[in-house]
Amino acid sequence: MTKHDKDGKIVNGQAKDIKVSDDHLTYTATLRDDIKWSDGKAVTAGDFVYAWQRGVDPKTASEYANIFDPIKNATKIRNGEKKADGTAYAPSELGIVAKDDKTLEITLEAPCAYIMELFTFPTYMPVRKDIIDAKGDQWTQDPTTYVSNGCYMLKDWSHKESMTYVKNPNYYDKDSVTNDTLKFMLIEDDAAQLAAYQNNEIQFAYQFPVDEIAAWKDKPDYHTINQLGTYLVCYNTQKAPFNDPRVRKALSLAIDRNYLVEKVTKGGETPADAMVSTGVTDQDASKQFHDVGGGYYSVKPEDYEKNVAEAKKLLAEAGFPDGKGFPAFEYIFNTSSKHQSVAEALQNMWKTELGINATLSSQEWAVFVDTRNKGNFSVARHGWLADYNDPISYLTLWVTGDANNSGKYSNKDYDALIKKALSTDDNSVRMPAMHDAEKILMDDMGIAPLFFYTHPYLMNTNLKNFYESPLGFDFFMYTTVE
Incomplete structure (x- = not known):
């Protein structure tokens, strides 16, 4: 319904007007009169309804089903929750209704500060029921059935x-x-x-x-752009010895992030000392979430020796002095010269500084994603580009049970803070809750951020x-x- 213009601002796209109720729970979108599919058929409000209902339907098994969670009943539908009468919430009960061919009424679970950003996201775009009914999931594989409504x-x-x-x-x-x-x-x-x-x-x-x-x-x-994203190491937090926060923190502190960005990746990346990258706005839009929250460990070059000393101390406390007795483990990553170089650097740092051995496994993308999603790993490359400019896009990943939470990290206090941040569009409530949540995540070292992305x-x-x-x-x- 909306799109980003050349300046990155959200403007109307397929919608010519979007009105918001006083309680910020209902959005009424009026579609343009001149929007059509590439085969000439008119784009209707029903196409949006079908796309959203299909997106949250557990039968579709969409990896992005959770991006609909701000919409009323979305979480209940995708999780297969039951109503009082014992029946499951159906996709048809999602909070989106076509009032007519040109009018959509969207109901939210709670006021959502970033809902207009979500309306720009690909998963929120319409699809054609008649095409999918005829071709199933293969509809995108053939130009004759890949019907679109873009430029x-x-x-x-x-x-x-x-x-x-x-x-x-x-x-x-x-x-x-x-x-x-x-x-x-x-x-x-x-x-x-x-x-x-x-x-x-x-x-x-x-x-x-x-x-x-x-x-x-x-x-x-040559060009480069700072992206809203974080390159990180993901631990399998349900698998020993990585179920011990001291081990996870030791491996993280032994990583020389400045060496990585200066000698390995070389694309102008920034060493990461938090999960949420630079460039994401805070309660005061003139400030960045990262700058308000600060870093959770030092990435100053002069502090690396102190970090390594702390890492050795933590590893000894966990029962592995100088790395003795620490089981050899595999670090997996998807095939790429960049990921290969990062993996080799990590392997060397962990061996040199902590005395522990990591073997490397490069996998084709589809195999890698399947392996990581199923939790069949010890330590894995991970990364995240924000779906929209809000800290919650980074932080919902690590909620217990989230589809993208490959390391199965779980902390009930973290979950409660994220739930609080999702319950309102009041940034004076949301932002402090998200700062507190990020602190828990980083204190637990559920993941180890390495650097904030650029794109050369x-x-x-x-x-x-x-x-x-x-x-x-x-x-x-x-x-x-x-």
């Missing part, structure tokens, strides 16, 4: 090779779209992507080997008007080629 439509998909998009002639703002065709080359290998860029086969390289950053940094092709990329100097959101979305619709 581009899929023309060709050569699997593992390329995807070609063409301007959607039915898009309401098609005259502002500057390119008729966009072709994305599907190149997994970083070195191959750089070679394609150097050979002028592509004009935009989303990623390239970290060892090449220094060679490109001073060239006009290469772009041909003849491309103009491309922009990227700190949330990780890339916008090519207004790009021009000179």
Whole structure:
């Protein structure tokens, strides 16, 4: 219904008007009259209702089902909760109703400070019931059934090779779209992507080997953006010895984060001393949540020796003096030159400073995600780009039972604080609760943040008007080629 403009501000998109009730619990959205699907059919309020109900339905098993939690009954539906009569809450009981083809009424569980941000998120976008009924989950695999309502439509998909998009002639703002065709080359290998860029086969390289950053940094092709995201280590907190907070903290303190960003990743990242990254606003919008909360351990280069001394002390208290008796464990990560380099650095730091042995396991993305989600690991690479500019996007991950809580971290006081933050849109209540929750998480060292993300990329100097959101979305619709 809404979208981000070039300045990152939320503006109306498919909706021409959104009204809010005095109690901030009901949102009435009026859709534009000229919105259509790529096959020419009108986009209706019912398409939004179907998409949201499908998103929370446990049968869909969406990894992003919890992003609907601010909507009335969403949590009850996706968790299969029962009503007093013993029947489960049905997707049809979600707090969204089509009053007519152009009017949506949305009811929330509680006032939500970031609901307009959620309305921009892909999971909140409409989908077509008739297409999915006919094709099931395969509807996105074929250009003839991949019906969309955005500015581009899929023309060709050569699997593992390329995807070609063409301007959607039915898009309401098609005259502002500057390119008729966009072709994305599907190149997994970083070195191959750089070679394609150097050979002028592509004009935009989303990623390239970290060892090449220094060679490109001073060239006009090189760009970087600070993202709202955190790269971290995830412990399996239900598996010994990582069920001991002292062990988790020892491994974290032994990590030289400055070495990582200066010698390994080299993309201008910032050493992380908290879960919520820099750039996220606090109660006073002129201040950052990170700056108000502060760091939970020192990342100053001069304090690294003190951190290592504390790590050794904690490891001894946990029963592993100088690493003796500490079981060898596996650190898993998804295939990437960057992740490989980080993994090797961590392996060396843990061995050199603590005397413990980690083996490394690089896995293809689908295998890696499945392994991590099932908890079949000891320590794993993790990372998170915020879905919207609010600390809660980082902190709900570690609530007991959350789908993204791969390490199965659990703390009832943490859960209670997050529940409190979710119960109101009053930032004078929400922000202190989230600061307190982050402190618990970091005191427990349920995870070990390493650095706050940046995104280095290469772009041909003849491309103009491309922009990227700190949330990780890339916008090519207004790009021009000179």
